[in-house]
Structure formats: structure tokens, C-alpha cells
Amino acid sequence: MNVGETALKSRESRVKTLWGRLKRHKYLYLLMIPGVLWYVLFHLIPLYGIVIGFQNYTLASESIFSNEWVGFDNFRYIFESPDFTQILWNTVYMSLLKMVFGFFAPIILALMINAVTTGWYKKIVQTVSYLPNFLSWVIVFSVVDVLFNNYTGVFKQIFTALGWDYTDPTTSESSIIAFLVISAVWKGVGYSAIIYLASLSGIDPQLYEAAKVDGASRWEQLLHITVPGILPTCAIVLILSVGGILGGDFEQIFLFQGDNVIIRDMTENFATYSYRVGLQGFQYSKTTALGIFQSVFGAILIVVTNKLAGKFGYEGIW
Amino acid sequence: MVKAKKGYRIKRSAGDKIVDVVNYVLLFLLSLCFVLPFVYVISISFSTEDAIGLYGITFVPREWTVEAYAYLFSEGGVIIKAYGYTVLITVLTTVISLFITGGLAYPLSKIDLPFRKTFMYYVLFAMLFGGGMIPTYLVVTKLYMLKNSIWSVILTSSYSAWNMIVMKNFFSRLPHDIEEAALIDGANEIRIFISIxxxxxxxxxxxxxxxxxxxxxxxxxxxLLYLDNRVTPTLMLFLRGIISSSLNIGSQFDSSEAPPPQSVQMATVVACTLPIVCVYPFLQKYFASGVLVGGVKG
Structure with missing residues (x-):
């Protein structure tokens, strides 16, 4: 028995050659087949499809991949188009606004929830604030419409009852940007607060005990224990959010744009532009070139910000 | 000395109480911001259009009716078809996604698997660079001929590298002793994966x-990309259609006999949201862990 076991072990440890290890794990490779297939079909082949950006693909083209090569003509066209600076600005501007407000709001909410000592109250507030995150933008948009529309909207009724003028903020050029930011914060604030709540619960309670004994006020405790305690988490979240600055949201923006051309020009981002001009306007090659630009710079941003976040203790998902 | 300290403490806790009350009240108002919109939605969906016209939108319908739901779910209603497609797409996506994700995550959690690192670098690369919207759309519709097929929606969203890595990290934290014992007993790795x-x-x-x-x-x-609202409607396509039709051209319903459009719209919102609300307690139980696997240290 002992001898057999030793023999087995030495056989196992001898399997060090590559071929041996490959053979040993053949069943594991079998398990990977569906995943590898997915990567080939839905990553590699579409990735190869970026050749469209360097070719002239039209509706009449018979093959996706073999059309007339035009070099960087599509890129030149896109960069010289006034649309480009507009959507680049729109995307970055909207991301920055969402980043700033979407950064502070969850921290404040988490601090407020953390200060609640009544268990059931805390739970209810948390439960209620997370919910919108799990609803689609289409649902949120429908709810917003019923609240804010110019005809039967709830706010219209309230304003009329008070004798004030009312304009629908979702269709007015002066307030649409603020409304997009507010609705995004409303939808995500509770869920984004979770990470800070976890970080807050990681702070050693003894620190607070000690501070109380020393006579520190609640404000002083917040300033000198709580805030330093969650600062690394805040830094990481902020840095990582910079990485997504070129990735504008499609669903929210496209829904709220509706048919208003002025609002569309103000909010059009890479995703909505690619959909409208690329898919609906059949400008496949030009919007592919735009997509390549977005992906390359987006990836550089993500890599840089991840590295930077690593300096603050972010371990990444690896 | 002791007395003075005690006095100071009491004074401080009085201040604390005010802060607490303000905090509780603010959180209550904030919670209302999240809840009230949905109270209105439900109220409208059960209200008669006459009541909405007369009294405006109220917390509780002045005149109750289930007409909107009856209309929505009447025989041959588009929403029934949309429900069917949405459930089908959701179930198939979930099953296929587990199959693909688990099948990659388990082997990649084995440290001595040859080419594991190479593949993980590729996974990272794929998270950063993909074909993008247009090439993916063209490949799926022109090359795979999946336009207007629910498989386009299912397959394109049935795998996420993020989920795979989360699962891989979970697998690599499991104790390996049992697996090794089973391996020595002659079980192959697929059997170990499935039964252990x-x-x-x-x-x-x-x-x-x-x-x-x-x-x-x-x-x-x-x-929106791959399906046609008229052929294979999903709930979200249907909801968006019903909302935007009222935004653009007023009512699509015949005003003489059709139920009130606004209540029908809100009944649709309720019908689309209800399943989410039903699984919400389970979601809540799990999602804290889901968010935190990102590896941020507190």
C-alpha cells in the first residue's frame, strides 16, 4: 500500500514535461471548448472585422472582410469632421460630470447610512436605495416621463397648483445635461455606496472608543478616523472611474435624446453616434474607424488608471 | 474632574441626538425619492383615465380599475409574446453563460495548467480590445446570419470575462485536498468538476x-440592435415602443373604446419590473459579495 502510494506520487511528480502536463489535463481542455469557441466567434472574428475601418465597406459589398483598401482615409474623414470634436467633447464632459457627482454622492450616502444605529431603519434605507440599480434604463425613462412630462406629469400638476410655470426638464436644452447626471446618480448611488459601507465596517471600532475617551466630538471622529479610513477606497474608485471616461453610456443617452435634434447634438457620444450614423446611416467603415480610436485610447486610459490604482492598494481582479 | 467630564459627555450626546435626528430625517426623505416614483407608477396603473384627468395623479387611485392590465394581457396581446421571448432569452442566456463561464473558470483556476498564463493575458486583452459595435454587428448579422434571431442577443451576452474571473478566483480558493483524493481514486477532471x-x-x-x-x-x-419589435419583441423593446409612441404622436389607442394609455403604459412598467422585484431579496443577499470581489482593500 505504502509502496504503491509512493510509486503513484513519484509518477505524478515526474509528469513535468509539457506534453505530459497537457495530456494529464486533457479533460480540462475539453471543458474549455465552449469558452474558446465563444472567444473565436464573438471576440476574434469581430476583432478581425476592424479591417472594415481601413476599407470601404458599403451596403452593396458582398464580403465583410475583403473590400477596397483605403488606408487611413476613414480616420482622416472622421478626425476632420466637426462631429468628431463635438462627440469627443460630449462624451468626456458627460463622463466628468457623472464622475464628480457620482463620486461624492455614494460617499455621503454611505456615511449617512453608517451613522444609523437602528438596525431595521438601516436595512430599509439600504434596500430602497439599491433598487433602481437593478432596473433598466427603459423602465427608469418611463417613470421619469410620467413624473416630468408637460401634460399630466406629477411635477406639472404640483407647479400648476402652486401657480408656477413648468417646463419639462427632460426636453429642455438648458436642463437636460443636469437631468442626465441627476438621473444617473439617482440610479446608481445606493449600489455604489456598498463598497464604502464595506470599507467603513472595516474600520477598527477601538479607534472610535479611544477617540470618545479622549473627548473627540462626532465631527472630529468623522474627520480624523472615518475619512482617513475610507480614503484609499475613495482614491481607487475615483482613479478607476477616470479609465471609463471615453465609454459613454448608450441606453440612457439614446433614450433621453428622443427626437430633439438640439439635445441630440449636445449629448451625442461615441456609442449613440456609431448606432445612428453607422448602423442607421450605413456609414459602417467610418464609424468603425471612430470605434478603433475610442477603443485604443480607452484601453490606454484603463491600463494607466489601473496601474495608478495599484499604487493605492487596488489588487485588481487578477 | 469626573463630574466635569460627565457633564461634557451629556452635552455632547445632546448634540449627537440632533445630528442623529437630522440624519434620520434626511435618509427618510432620500428613501422617499427612491420609492415615491414607483408608488405613482402603481397608482396610475390601477387608475381610470377619468380619475387621472379629474384629480391628477394621486398616491392612491381615486377610482380603482384593473382595466389596463386586462387590456394588456388580453388575448393576443403583444406583451404576452414579449414576455415569452424575454423569459426564453433570459433563461437560455443564464444557462449558456454558466456553461461557458464555468467551463473556462475551472481549468484556469488550476495553476499547473499549461498555457494558463498565456490564455489569461488573452482574456485581459479581450477585455480591453474588442471589435466594437459595428464590426460585431456586421459579423453577427452578415456572417452568422443571426439578424432577427434571439440567438444573436443570447450568444453575444452569454459570457463576461469579469464574471469568469470572479468565478475563477472562487474556485482557486476552494480546498484542493478532496479534488486530489478523487484524482488518485481515478476520477477524471470533468467528473471531479461536476460532482465535487x-x-x-x-x-x-x-x-x-x-x-x-x-x-x-x-x-x-x-x-434594439438585433431584433425587430414586430417579429420578436422583448419586454424592453415593447415598453420603449409604448412609451415613445405616446411621446411622439400622442395616443396610439383609439380614444373611444381603448383603455387609458397612461395607465396602460404604467401597467407595462409594473409588468416589466415585477420579476426584478421578486428576485430582489435574493439579489440583495448575494450582491454585496459580488461587488467586493474586485479586491479593493478597506
Missing amino acids: VLPLSKPIIATLSLFVAVGQWNNWFGP
């Missing part, structure tokens, strides 16, 4: 399934 590893992984499977299912239920962009 999977039963131990129920929490991560439940978490990821719920997230994939909710994500797909809410998916509007996918169906």
Missing part, C-alpha cells in the same frame, strides 16, 4: 446566475 467542485460552488453560481439573468432581462441595447 460544482456542489461546493452554489453561492457563486447563484450570485452570477442572478446577475446575468437580471442583466439580460433589462437588456435593451442588444434587442
